Amino acid sequence: QKEVEQNSGPLSVPEGAIASLNCTYSDRVSQSFFWYRQYSGKSPELIMSIYSNGDKEDGRFTAQLNKASQYVSLLIRDSQPSDSATYLCAVNIPTGNQFYFGTGTSLTVIP
Amino acid sequence: NAGVTQTPKFQVLKTGQSMTLQCAQDMNHNSMYWYRQDPGMGLRLIYYSASEGTTDKGEVPNGYNVSRLNKREFSLRLESAAPSQTSVYFCASSERSGRAEFFGPGTRLTVL
Numbered sequence: 001q002k003e004v005e006q007n008s009g010p011l012s013v014p015e016g017a018i019a020s021l022n023c024t025y026s027d028r029v030s031q032s033f034f035w036y037r038q039y040s041g042k043s044p045e046l047i048m049s050i051y052s053n054g055d056k057e058d059g060r061f062t063a064q065l066n067k068a069s070q071y072v073s074l075l076i077r078d079s080q081p082s083d084s085a086t087y088l089c090a091v092n093i094p095t096g097n098q099f100y101f102g103t104g105t106s107l108t109v110i111p
Numbered sequence: 112n113a114g115v116t117q118t119p120k121f122q123v124l125k126t127g128q129s130m131t132l133q134c135a136q137d138m139n140h141n142s143m144y145w146y147r148q149d150p151g152m153g154l155r156l157i158y159y160s161a162s163e164g165t166t167d168k169g170e171v172p173n174g175y176n177v178s179r180l181n182k183r184e185f186s187l188r189l190e191s192a193a194p195s196q197t198s199v200y201f202c203a204s205s206e207r208s209g210r211a212e213f214f215g216p217g218t219r220l221t222v223l
Contacts, residue, residue: 008151034210043201043214044154088154092209098169099144099210103153 003027004091006102014110019076021105023089026070032092033065033072037085038104044088048074079109113137115215117202123221124192132187132218134202142208143185144169145177147198148217154201160185161208192222 005024013019025033032051036044050056050063050072062075072091076083086104093100118133136143145157156169158177166177174196176188185204189196200218203211 004153032210043217045214046212049210090154090211094209099156099159100170101146101154103151 002102003093003098003100004089004102006089006105008103008105010106010108012108012110013079015079015081017079019079019083019107019109021074021076021087021089021107022071023073023091023102024071025089025091025100027091027093028067028070029094030091031094033063034090034092035061035063035072035074036088036090036101037083038088039085076107079107081109081111084108115202115204115213117200117215117218119218120216121219123223124189125223126193128192129188129190130192131189132200132202132220133184134186134215135184136202136204136213137183138204138206138213139182140204140206140213141182142205142210143179144203144205144211145175145185145187146201146203146211147171147196148201149198157187157200192220194222196220197222 035048038044048063050065056063060077064073088104089102115136141162144159146154160166160179163182178186202215205212
């Protein structure tokens with residue numbers, strides 16, 4: 001089983017809608033969780049981090065963490081065409097100090 | 112403030128050739144990482160350096176070596192390139208270990 005699993009998509013939403021991206025992880029000791037945005041042909045860009053159960057909001061982005069169910073999600077409100085990108089989930093595994101990425105979910109926001 | 116820089120941006124090698132990918136950061140970060148990204152595989156950690164003077168293997172270290180030359184620079188060496196090493200290579204850095212906060216622009220490597 002992979003450390004981090006994401007639905008590869010593609011996910012399409014109309015402009016102005018809420019985009020919901022999900023990620024599950026396998027190691028219960030994971031403490032830190034991250035979301036990155038990667039435009040085609042570009043490098044990943046860190047957009048959110050979350051460490052505690054519950055929601056964390058930053059502008060139009062909300063990260064949600066549920067450690068009991070081992071999933072982390074990213075909500076993008078009022079989606080814009082400029083949000084069209086691949087979104088990568090990443091998880092820190094404290095033992096061995098490893099940092100694993102999921103394969104990413106491709107999001108397209110349709111004008 | 113350039114952030115994380117990588118050289119070269121593109122490279123074509125023949126099987127068996129060697130090369131070194133260079134990475135430098137100007138943010139005084141302690142931790143640096145090398146990842147490769149392949150279609151459908153996501154980002155996979157090759158090697159990382161939690162602090163100056165230390166390096167550790169990641170998920171896919173075979174065929175690679177690294178050097179943490181100083182706090183700024185972290186290089187990745189392919190001793191004998193193979194077609195399976197055709198990929199996009201990203202260097203990243205962070206102030207704290209266990210995460211990659213800032214990525215370089217990437218090196219697109221093709222091994223024929």
